[in-house]
Amino acid sequence: MFCSIKNPAERRYVFRMWGMAAFCILCSFATALVFRHLHPHGALAYLVACLPAVPILGALVYTGVYLGEEKDEFQRNVLVQSLLGGTGGILAVTTTWGYMVDFAHAPQLDLVWVYPLFWVFAGISYGLVKARYR
Amino acid sequence: MKNRLRVLRAERDWSQADLAQRLEVSRQSVNAIETGKFDPSLPLAFKLARLFETTIEAIFSDED
Secondary structure (H helix, E strand, O other): OHHHOOOHHHHHHHHHHHHHHHHHHHHHHHHHHHHHHOOOOHHHHHHHHOOOHHHHHHHHHHHHHHHHHOOOHHHHHHHHHHHHHHHHHHHHHHHHHHHHHHHHOOOOOOHHHHHHHHHHHHHHHHHHHHHHHO | OEEOHHHHHHHOOOOHHHHHHHHOOOHHHHHHHHOOOOOOOHHHHHHHHHHOOOOHHHHEEOOO
16 A cells, blocks of 8 residues: 555555554554553543644644655655645634634534534645646 | 746756656646746746746746
8 A cells, every 4th residue: 555655755655644544543542441440540530631732743743854855846745735724624614613612602612623624624735726837 | 927937848848747856746736837827936036047047037028
C-alpha cells in the first residue's frame, strides 16, 4: 500500500498517520478500560483521560514535519491551503454552534468531534483545491 | 503568470512527467505551472531556466 506512493516524504507521512491512527484506537480502548475497571480519580484521572490526545498531537506534529520534508512546493501549497480550509471550516462550525448553544439552547457540541471534523473540512478543502489546479 | 514551458517542453519532446522527473517535482506541479495556475518560487524558476539552458525572463512573462 505504502509502496505505491512514489514521493518519499508523502510515503513517510501516510505511514506515520496510519501509525498514529492505530495508536489512537489503542489509546482510546486502553483509556476506556482503565476508567471502567480502575476508576482513577483526581490528577491521575486527568492524566489518563489525556492519553488518547497524545496520538492526535502526534498526527498534528507529523503534518508539520511533512510540510518541512516535502520538497515539492506545489504539493506543500496544496496541503497548506487545505489545512487553512480545515481550520476555517471548524472555526466557522464551532463558533456558529457556540452562539446556537448560548442563545437557542442547542445541545452542547462534544469537543472530541473538533479534531475529526477539522480533517473532514481539510479533506473537502483538499478536493476543492486540487480541482482548481486541474 | 504566462510562460513558454509547453513550447520548451515540446521542442525537447518531453512529457509533463519527463519534466517533473527532471525537476524532482510531481507531474501535477508541472501542469499547474504550465497552465499559469501556480507561480513557481525563485529557486524552482532558476532550476527550470538551467534545465532549458535559458533565462527566467525567457520562460516567464508577467504580461496578462
